[in-house]
Amino acid sequence: RKGKTPEEVVKKYLQKVKSPPEEDCTICMEPLGGPSGYKGPGVGPCGHQYHFQCLVAMYNNGNKDGSLQCPTCKTIYGVKTGNQPAGKMEYHVIPHSLPGHPDCKSVRIIYNIPPGIQGPEHPNPGKPFTARGFPRHCYLPDSEKGRKVLRLLLVAWDRRLIFSVGTSSTTGESDTVIWNEVHHKTEFGSNLTGHGFPDPGHLDNVLEELRAQGITEDDAMME
Ligand code: APR
């Protein structure tokens, strides 16, 4: 919470429109101009329109970090943050090459998150969460592009976007620390899980996933 009410956050990023188009709000599926119980509509700088109260409801369903994401085009207004629990991210260079990256060394990232109690930003506040498989080791080629990905991952970590608390799709366990929407390679010399090398598209995929979280090269420059 940044101290602003949900209404204030939504207003900050919206412009009111005088005559709404004859379209439905894609959040509630009711006409933008119709007699719905929702006040509005408002339009974001991206041009997509919704009922004001629908955006407020959407914001309230998220982790209320002061940012707003257009549900249509995914444009992020403000800085998106996640609900990753407290922990540590470290990295170092290892003097070996990854399959598919024979011309450079590698970077190993080590994530460590201990189990704990869920906060108000988690699915079941007050309930414990588990943390399986930590420390989790991940690998990147120590190339120019790999280094860029690393810089952006450091930003993602600070914004609590690498992990979240929820149900693991691998184990089915709930109330546990899980990877968020940014893929990591957790195997070094093998590829038994599908999360190993070689994978020629990996770095570009990760850059795309980071972009979807609102993290681009501009962010890394500012750190
Ligand atoms: N390595 C890297 N990414 C993985 C792995 C893995 N071994 N298993 C799943 N993922 C990816 C999935 O492709 C998905 O995109 O993480 C995302 C979330 O999957 P979940 O199964 O919900 O995540 P989680 O329970 O955190 O991961 C399961 O990953 O690193 C290992 O020790 C961890 O064995 C655990 C496994």
Ligand code: ZN
């Ligand atoms: Zn939009």
